[in-house]
Each structure stands twice: as structure tokens, then as C-alpha cells.
Amino acid sequence: MLYIFYKDKLNLRQNKPFIDFFSKSQDGIRIVSKLDQIKVNYSEVNYIFVGTMEFFEVFLKYFFRRNVKIIYRSRGVAPEESFYRNKSWFRYIILSLIELFVITLSKHIIVVSNNHKNHYLKKYKIKEQKVSVIHNYLTKDSYNLKTSNSDKMEIVYVGGLSKWQRIDDIKELFKKLNQINKDISFLICTNKSNIEAAKDVFNEVGNINFESYEDYDELIKRISKCTAGVILRDSNTVNECSSPFKVIDYVSAQLPIIMTDNIGDYTKTLNNKNFTFYLGDTFLDEKKLVKLEDFIKKCYENKNEIKQEMSKYSCKELNAEQEIGQVMSILRRL
The missing domain is CATH 3.40.50.2000 (Glycogen Phosphorylase B;)
Known part of the structure; x- marks a missing residue:
């Protein structure tokens, strides 16, 4: 037993x-x-x-x-x-x-x-x-193809508002993307108790929505319609030893990932994949933002091809x- x-x-x-x-x-x-x-x-x-x-x-x-x-x-x-x-x-x-x-x-x-x-x-x-x-793991449902007919570029952040989740950097990233491309919209999915605080944090970001989902399947269904998900982490032992569910959420939704290094074993596991974009330490640099905008556009234009690829993606770590x-x-x- x-x-x-x-x-x-x-x-x-x-x-x-x-x-x-x-x-x-x-x-x-x-x-x-x-x-x-x-x-x-x-x-x-x-x-x-x-x-x-x-x-x-x-x-x-x-x-x-x-x-x-x-x-x-x-x-x-x-x-x-x-x-x-x-x-x-x-x-x-x-x-x-x-x-x-x-x-x-x-x-x-x-x-x-x-x-x-x-x-x-x-x-x-x-x-x-x-x-x-x-x-942390993918469920078998993660491999079911989740096609999207969404007609907008939408970047999602799923999670809390803690300092270690680099929420201020996510805000700055969203502000910069909002400035260089008004067609990009943003979505924050967090606990219902965090919604008002999230609105305060992201009050300078235009074209943004805030939603909360208690049912996990409903969350995955919603974010699968987005263009890409974001996860940022600092370089420290805590993050390097972690196994964030946020990565699992995005991969389960067959959602391309915008990420930094220092995200547990997933930094190596997801390296050089067509559906990941590594920001690096200078992610607010103009050249990096131009490359990121191009990545978001390609993810939007080829969303169902990418979902097809991600539905077949598997590895021991997942x-x-x-x-x-x-x-x-x-x-x-x-």
C-alpha cells in the first residue's frame, strides 16, 4: 500500500x-x-x-x-x-x-x-x-490535438503575482510589445483573489484582459486559443531546481513558450524547439523585441501546424x- x-x-x-x-x-x-x-x-x-x-x-x-x-x-x-x-x-x-x-x-x-x-x-x-x-507531467489528454481558429495574436501569462515570478518584468515586456505592435493583446489568468491586484500591476498595459478558471480543463481550453505563453525566472538555485507547472500548462495547451533560462530541467529539454523563444538577460533590448515580435507573428500564422508538432512532442522528463x-x-x- x-x-x-x-x-x-x-x-x-x-x-x-x-x-x-x-x-x-x-x-x-x-x-x-x-x-x-x-x-x-x-x-x-x-x-x-x-x-x-x-x-x-x-x-x-x-x-x-x-x-x-x-x-x-x-x-x-x-x-x-x-x-x-x-x-x-x-x-x-x-x-x-x-x-x-x-x-x-x-x-x-x-x-x-x-x-x-x-x-x-x-x-x-x-x-x-x-x-x-x-x-511534473503531461496528462494523456495533453496529446490530443487542440486546434485554434482564433483571429487575434494573444500572449498569456498563467500564474500568481509573486516577486520570484518576475511579474514586474512581465509587465514591462507586455508594455514594450504593446508599443511596437498594437495588434498584440494580452491575457492574465490567475486566481480569482488576485484579479484586482493583477489589474493594478498591469494598469499601464493596453489591450489586456484578466480571467480566472477553477476548472483546470477549462483553463487549458482557454489558453490553447492564445498565441504564446510567458514564463520568466531569475538565475538562482530555487528556479534551477524547480519543475514549474506553468511549463506543463503551456505544453498541455500546445502553446508556444516565451521563456528565460533557469527553469529547471526544462531549459535543456525545450532548447532548440520551434515552439520556444529564449529571451535571455536583455529581453527588453530593441533587437530582441523585434525577434520576439517576429516569433509571435509566426506562431499566430502557423498556430495549428505548431499545435500538431506539440501534440506529438514527448520526452522522458514529461x-x-x-x-x-x-x-x-x-x-x-x-
């Missing part, structure tokens, strides 16, 4: 590849948010996937029990994320010590990118075979079932 234990708000998108995989296998799976929901049968092997905060409860109850294997499922580099937000060395050291404790006492570790794995190997000097990678299958083979040998 496999338990996925998270006390905070369960993220179904993060758990879906596990559910999909085990629904086809003979192994059972339960997603729980409370420790007492875990009902261990000691006559069979039980795997309990936990985050950092859940680890200690599970450790105290099950660490010395037979047939219980505690698997640390890390969703990011928490000490570095804290330092990026707060610039506190004290917090960074404390969180690093907690993370080291969890990593050392877990039976196995699952991370979201190869960069994330290499970060742990270097920082904590652990053995490579103790760490496996399961990237195949969760393949990666989960490999991980479970490792776990069964522990």
Missing part, C-alpha cells in the same frame, strides 16, 4: 500521476491529510510519502516498525526558498539542518528535477542511488508514468 501524506491543502495536480499510475497496478494508493488515516497492514510492505513537516509524525510512529518505508517527497529546496524570500541566514541554517535530518532518515528521496537531485547530492553528500526524479514506474522498481528493492 502507498500512502501520500500531506497535512496542508492537498494539491491534486501534484498527486495525479501517482493516482493514474497505481490505478492501473495491483498496488493500492491512499491520499491522506491526517496521520490517523494511515492504516498500516504489517503483513505487507507500506510506503508512506511525506513532505518535510509530515516526516516527524510518521518517523515517531513508524520508523522502527517493519514493512514501513518512509519516502521523502521533496517539492523544492525549502531552505533556499526561505533565504530568497527573507534573506535570513539563521532560518536557512535551521531549515537546512531539518532537511538534512529528513534526508538522512528517509528510506528514499524523490525530487522534481535532475538539477534538484544534483543539488542534494552536492549539498548533503548523500549517495546518488538514494535519490530519484519524478518531474512522462510521469515512466518515471514513477522506475521509482517503484527501486522502492521494491529497498
Whole structure:
């Protein structure tokens, strides 16, 4: 039996590849948010996937029990994320010590990118075979062709308004594009609670709309009608170790991507593809903007040909079932 234990708000998108995989296998799976929901049968092997905060409860109850294997499922580099937000060395050291404790006492570790794995190997000097990678994923529906008959060039940003998402740079990029080509329109898709704040942030950008979608399929259906999606990231450990769902959203919608470097393993995975445009550090440079405008025009003119190409695009880093299958083979040998 496999338990996925998270006390905070369960993220179904993060758990879906596990559910999909085990629904086809003979192994059972339960997603729980409370420790007492875990009902261990000691006559069979039980795997309990936990985050950092859940680890200690599970450790105290099950660490010395037979047939219980505690698997640390890390969703990011928490000490570095804290330092990026707060610039506190004290917090960074404390969180690093907690993370080291969890990593050392877990039976196995699952991370979201190869960069994330290499970060742990270097920082904590652990053995490579103790760490496996399961990237964020494409669903099977992602490969269904999503044709578009949209008659406008529309650039979309999907996500929140946090500083680390470089929202001010996205605003400046939209302003520049708006100045050089009035035919380009813009769309912000964010949580309903962020809509008013988003309107304030982008109040100097013309030809822009703001929308919110609670249903994921509806979001993908809407943005698939756009011309391209945007994702910007700074150069730091947090972003280099990440596996952003935003990239998955855009690829699932068969939407060309305007992106910077430093986006986890996807920087390498999506390199030199016809449907990606790398901005670089000087993305507000006039020459770069001219090239970007040309890319947007080509994406609009050839939108369904590009969607056809993206519907056939696949790679190991986007195949969760393949990666989960490999991980479970490792776990069964522990």
C-alpha cells in the first residue's frame, strides 16, 4: 500500500500521476491529510510519502516498525526558498539542518528535477542511488490535438503575482510589445483573489484582459486559443531546481513558450524547439523585441501546424508514468 501524506491543502495536480499510475497496478494508493488515516497492514510492505513537516509524525510512529518505508517527497529546496524570500541566514541554517535530518532518515528521496537531485547530492553528500526524479507531467489528454481558429495574436501569462515570478518584468515586456505592435493583446489568468491586484500591476498595459478558471480543463481550453505563453525566472538555485507547472500548462495547451533560462530541467529539454523563444538577460533590448515580435507573428500564422508538432512532442522528463514506474522498481528493492 502507498500512502501520500500531506497535512496542508492537498494539491491534486501534484498527486495525479501517482493516482493514474497505481490505478492501473495491483498496488493500492491512499491520499491522506491526517496521520490517523494511515492504516498500516504489517503483513505487507507500506510506503508512506511525506513532505518535510509530515516526516516527524510518521518517523515517531513508524520508523522502527517493519514493512514501513518512509519516502521523502521533496517539492523544492525549502531552505533556499526561505533565504530568497527573507534573506535570513539563521532560518536557512535551521531549515537546512531539518532537511538534512529528513534526508538522512528517509528510506528514499524523490525530487522534481535532475538539477534538484544534483543539488542534494552536492549539498548533503548523500549517495546518488538514494535519490530519484519524478518531474511534473503531461496528462494523456495533453496529446490530443487542440486546434485554434482564433483571429487575434494573444500572449498569456498563467500564474500568481509573486516577486520570484518576475511579474514586474512581465509587465514591462507586455508594455514594450504593446508599443511596437498594437495588434498584440494580452491575457492574465490567475486566481480569482488576485484579479484586482493583477489589474493594478498591469494598469499601464493596453489591450489586456484578466480571467480566472477553477476548472483546470477549462483553463487549458482557454489558453490553447492564445498565441504564446510567458514564463520568466531569475538565475538562482530555487528556479534551477524547480519543475514549474506553468511549463506543463503551456505544453498541455500546445502553446508556444516565451521563456528565460533557469527553469529547471526544462531549459535543456525545450532548447532548440520551434515552439520556444529564449529571451535571455536583455529581453527588453530593441533587437530582441523585434525577434520576439517576429516569433509571435509566426506562431499566430502557423498556430495549428505548431499545435500538431506539440501534440506529438514527448520526452522522458514529461512522462510521469515512466518515471514513477522506475521509482517503484527501486522502492521494491529497498
